[in-house]
Amino acid sequence: MEEYKNELEQLAVLGELSERLSKMNPVDAANELVEWQDKDKLLLVFRLLGKDHAAAIFTYLDKDLHRYLVEGISNIEMNDLFRRLALDDAVDIIEELPANMVNMILSSTSPEMRSAINRALQYPEYSAGSLMTVEYISLFETMTAGGAVDHIRKIGLDKETIYSCYVTGPTRKLVGAVSLRRLILAEKDETVGDLMTKGVVYAHTLEDQEEVARKFQEYDLNAMPVVDNEDRIVGIITIDDIVDVIEAENTEDFEKMAALHPSDDEYLKTGVVKLARNRIVWLLLLMISATFTGAIIGYYQGLLDGAVVLAAFIPMLMDTGGNCGSQASTLIIRGMAVGEIELSSWYRVLWKEFRVGVLVAAALTSVNYLRMRFFSSLTYSEKTPKDRVEFVVTITLFLTVVLAKLIGCALPMLAKKLKTDPALMAAPMLTTIVDALSLAIYFSIAAALLSL
Amino acid sequence: MEEYKNELEQLAVLGELSERLSKMNPVDAANELVEWQDKDKLLLVFRLLGKDHAAAIFTYLDKDLHRYLVEGISNIEMNDLFRRLALDDAVDIIEELPANMVNMILSSTSPEMRSAINRALQYPEYSAGSLMTVEYISLFETMTAGGAVDHIRKIGLDKETIYSCYVTGPTRKLVGAVSLRRLILAEKDETVGDLMTKGVVYAHTLEDQEEVARKFQEYDLNAMPVVDNEDRIVGIITIDDIVDVIEAENTEDFEKMAALHPSDDEYLKTGVVKLARNRIVWLLLLMISATFTGAIIGYYQGLLDGAVVLAAFIPMLMDTGGNCGSQASTLIIRGMAVGEIELSSWYRVLWKEFRVGVLVAAALTSVNYLRMRFFSSLTYSEKTPKDRVEFVVTITLFLTVVLAKLIGCALPMLAKKLKTDPALMAAPMLTTIVDALSLAIYFSIAAALLSL
Numbered sequence: 001m002e003e004y005k006n007e008l009e010q011l012a013v014l015g016e017l018s019e020r021l022s023k024m025n026p027v028d029a030a031n032e033l034v035e036w037q038d039k040d041k042l043l044l045v046f047r048l049l050g051k052d053h054a055a056a057i058f059t060y061l062d063k064d065l066h067r068y069l070v071e072g073i074s075n076i077e078m079n080d081l082f083r084r085l086a087l088d089d090a091v092d093i094i095e096e097l098p099a100n101m102v103n104m105i106l107s108s109t110s111p112e113m114r115s116a117i118n119r120a121l122q123y124p125e126y127s128a129g130s131l132m133t134v135e136y137i138s139l140f141e142t143m144t145a146g147g148a149v150d151h152i153r154k155i156g157l158d159k160e161t162i163y164s165c166y167v168t169g170p171t172r173k174l175v176g177a178v179s180l181r182r183l184i185l186a187e188k189d190e191t192v193g194d195l196m197t198k199g200v201v202y203a204h205t206l207e208d209q210e211e212v213a214r215k216f217q218e219y220d221l222n223a224m225p226v227v228d229n230e231d232r233i234v235g236i237i238t239i240d241d242i243v244d245v246i247e248a249e250n251t252e253d254f255e256k257m258a259a260l261h262p263s264d265d266e267y268l269k270t271g272v273v274k275l276a277r278n279r280i281v282w283l284l285l286l287m288i289s290a291t292f293t294g295a296i297i298g299y300y301q302g303l304l305d306g307a308v309v310l311a312a313f314i315p316m317l318m319d320t321g322g323n324c325g326s327q328a329s330t331l332i333i334r335g336m337a338v339g340e341i342e343l344s345s346w347y348r349v350l351w352k353e354f355r356v357g358v359l360v361a362a363a364l365t366s367v368n369y370l371r372m373r374f375f376s377s378l379t380y381s382e383k384t385p386k387d388r389v390e391f392v393v394t395i396t397l398f399l400t401v402v403l404a405k406l407i408g409c410a411l412p413m414l415a416k417k418l419k420t421d422p423a424l425m426a427a428p429m430l431t432t433i434v435d436a437l438s439l440a441i442y443f444s445i446a447a448a449l450l451s452l
Numbered sequence: 453m454e455e456y457k458n459e460l461e462q463l464a465v466l467g468e469l470s471e472r473l474s475k476m477n478p479v480d481a482a483n484e485l486v487e488w489q490d491k492d493k494l495l496l497v498f499r500l501l502g503k504d505h506a507a508a509i510f511t512y513l514d515k516d517l518h519r520y521l522v523e524g525i526s527n528i529e530m531n532d533l534f535r536r537l538a539l540d541d542a543v544d545i546i547e548e549l550p551a552n553m554v555n556m557i558l559s560s561t562s563p564e565m566r567s568a569i570n571r572a573l574q575y576p577e578y579s580a581g582s583l584m585t586v587e588y589i590s591l592f593e594t595m596t597a598g599g600a601v602d603h604i605r606k607i608g609l610d611k612e613t614i615y616s617c618y619v620t621g622p623t624r625k626l627v628g629a630v631s632l633r634r635l636i637l638a639e640k641d642e643t644v645g646d647l648m649t650k651g652v653v654y655a656h657t658l659e660d661q662e663e664v665a666r667k668f669q670e671y672d673l674n675a676m677p678v679v680d681n682e683d684r685i686v687g688i689i690t691i692d693d694i695v696d697v698i699e700a701e702n703t704e705d706f707e708k709m710a711a712l713h714p715s716d717d718e719y720l721k722t723g724v725v726k727l728a729r730n731r732i733v734w735l736l737l738l739m740i741s742a743t744f745t746g747a748i749i750g751y752y753q754g755l756l757d758g759a760v761v762l763a764a765f766i767p768m769l770m771d772t773g774g775n776c777g778s779q780a781s782t783l784i785i786r787g788m789a790v791g792e793i794e795l796s797s798w799y800r801v802l803w804k805e806f807r808v809g810v811l812v813a814a815a816l817t818s819v820n821y822l823r824m825r826f827f828s829s830l831t832y833s834e835k836t837p838k839d840r841v842e843f844v845v846t847i848t849l850f851l852t853v854v855l856a857k858l859i860g861c862a863l864p865m866l867a868k869k870l871k872t873d874p875a876l877m878a879a880p881m882l883t884t885i886v887d888a889l890s891l892a893i894y895f896s897i898a899a900a901l902l903s904l
Contacts, residue, residue: 258782293767315745330710
């Protein structure tokens, strides 16, 4: 009896919860469900929601809950759920599920849906094909504006966007584009052929998503058609997906520049071992290469003996060189990524960085000279007279700064020229190279100018 | 006669050029004009183009050509040109012009345009208000779907977007939103009140653009209304402007993390002095702080004397510590920026980084130990026996790596807690802090374990 009452109470709570969720924005509702600890009741709540709203919420749930729900619902529910999802969202969700669940989903959805999903799954990850949806409006040149709007009214419900429509010729070849805006604002009897724009910017199915995102930005687009090898339109990409691509590509660049193996996973949801694995390769590589920098000191061990005051300047020289280099490389890597710097301008970049380097070096060496002169707690010896050491440090600092700027801008351009990724190849190695160089300069000048 | 013939030929060339431009995408046409060296003829070509196409091309020209054309055209042409621009584009262009030209433009445009531009110019830079356009479609609850579409048809031509329409109450208060899609696909006699969604996600005029961009991404929006202090809708922001905001904010984070003063200017168009100025402040600050790291070595100068072999490990320890720290800080800064990591999870982050740090430290110290053991060209002395030094380096490396991971994740979270910018405050200072710490550990352990 007691138990029965409890169950009734729980049901009332669930009813209230689903009613509250049904009034919320699907994103907020999904966030609340993800936070919710009680998975057992989730299925029940999910079934209490209106079907369209449930599908919208489902889109924004996380990987774990996708799995949980896909396992829990019936074949009929599955077909109904996936029918309500936008195709590209459905494909994104399916891509993260294990193979047996994918088969379960494919066998319970309708044949048309199945073949559309299958086709989408075949395109390489990060390609325009994997990003596109096949749900677009296609029109013919001979249609009138009024007829086109009627056509859209009839078939628009299942389409990802009805705002960008594409005009195709006899063999599904892309011949133009016309916006719903244009169709709505036109006289009803104007023809699509007259209203459409030719020379539409499009993507190929295999084009890299970063390239596609670049085109969206350059041409201020809201949607872009995707064509196959025969120039037939096979799908469209909309700008909301491009926003995600831009963020993902930026995250990737941040990670590469910090010597991290790029990963799509959310930090808090990634295991410790995987996080460690993503970091270890670059760390080992950079540690080993820093050993060579150490070997330079080792080589001058004899010189350093009895002149240990020289060691006190090593951190300042290494850090300043590293900072100067990474300032330059960041500007160049970023400039190339957003398309502001072309490889063909390499001499302008080098010349600019050389002059910037000289200016910066002049400022830094002046301040540092004054500091050494008037604020110093170091002990100098006969073998290392203060003014001589200061002179050596000043020249080294000047040369290090200028060289760091030049290497910092040259390395990313070189990486691009060699068709590798500037963020990956240039940023992490830069510090090591500049460190080694600055120490080599430091000790060879010291060896020459100090009588050691 | 000869001259006259030349001029005729030139005119023919210009005619051809403008005809070619008129067939091009405005972005491509603008790019070509920017590359074009012959400014004198630009005005002529511009006047030969269709007015709408000319305005579209004008939007994508650069700052220099905007000035040049604004100076060259008449008041009537100016009014006509700015009337054809989208208001937010017009405002962006005006914001980059010198004050006297702004006044020229304002005095030649229509009173409505002038007051709209003036209002937009008053919002702080980087606020939702400065990003929005006042050209949006507003509807009432009592309208029918068919009536709303007719209304849009009548007034849509001047609106930035007709796809997202906003429903307002008696005092221009925002009560809901309805998409053109919904209106088109609905029965003609359904009312806007029934079709609209309530609880629209909106921005305040003074809200930071980064915050607005975050909302667009979280809620997968294509447009967002902007309201004033009395919750009255005053404009809308569309996703194409958000894409630019996201790129700009990312660039800013890249720059801050590389210790650069953020700048909106294109690299190749920025003067050497300005580029140097953007870099020098942080470089000076970091150079001075690296001096403190040097002071640690100075403090142990006596210890180092006769034990210079210890110096050979400084670059490896400093670099590895810096790399470990910046891996952690990049992940946390980025995670907070894209909303994946909340401050409330700080203990989870710390505990995760601690475990990752131990794993990574174990791997790095093992490899480094083997390297020291079997591949070493350093000269050890009686005061610095090889196995003792290797022991000191191993412990130091282990502690440095773990501490670098902890500081690397704690610093950005602390910066956020103190309401400062994590990318600005945490990333550049990190290396210096980790460097100082690793050297302090190194020398104190060396002092304790070696009989120096």
